[in-house]
Amino acid sequence: MGALLAAKRSKPGMLTRSYQWACGMGRAKHFLTAKTRRRAKVRVCLDAPVGDGSSGLTKGDLVPDPKAVDPWAFSDAADLRHELRALVDTLPDERMRYIIRQRFWSGRGMEAIGAELGITGERARQLLSEGLAGIRMMIVAAEAV
Numbered sequence: 001m002g003a004l005l006a007a008k009r010s011k012p013g014m015l016t017r018s019y020q021w022a023c024g025m026g027r028a029k030h031f032l033t034a035k036t037r038r039r040a041k042v043r044v045c046l047d048a049p050v051g052d053g054s055s056g057l058t059k060g061d062l063v064p065d066p067k068a069v070d071p072w073a074f075s076d077a078a079d080l081r082h083e084l085r086a087l088v089d090t091l092p093d094e095r096m097r098y099i100i101r102q103r104f105w106s107g108r109g110m111e112a113i114g115a116e117l118g119i120t121g122e123r124a125r126q127l128l129s130e131g132l133a134g135i136r137m138m139i140v141a142a143e144a145v
Contacts, residue, residue, distance in 0.1 A: 044059065045059070046058060046059050046060030046063065047059075047060060050062065084135075087135050087138055087139070088100050088101065088131075088135065090138070091131055091134055091135070092134075093127070093130075093131070095117060095127055096127050096128070096130060096131035096134070097131070098113075098117070099113055099117075099124055099127050099128050099131065100128060100131050100132070100135075103128060109121075110124045110125050110128070111124075
């Protein structure tokens with residue numbers, strides 16, 4: 001339908017068939033999405049009771065809050081951070097400990113950390129990799145016990 005309308009409006013030789021087809025498909029897509037959007041508007045009362053109403057729950061009680069923090073997950077993450085800090089503190093090389101702290105807890109770049117330590121950014125990356133490998137080995141050893 002849209003292709004026919006586009007062809008009817010055009011002057012001979014002005015529009016190509018592919019352009020006419022694209023115009024027609026655009027009109028069809030717009031028509032179908034507009035119809036779909038109108039049908040999708042369903043209103044739900046969140047204060048409506050769930051089931052027969054004897055539980056006292058409403059539909060709003062069942063909708064999860066995306067910004068809510070799970071207290072158990074938060075405490076687990078805090079424990080994990082504490083354990084990781086303790087593992088970093090057990091690394092034998094002071095430079096490795098410093099690089100890991102600066103990279104992950106301060107968010108600094110490797111070039112800046114290397115310049116501060118008087119080494120290249122590539123050497124700082126190597127020390128970071130060695131330190132992380134050491135932490136991985138300690139975690140694997142702890143899990144094996």
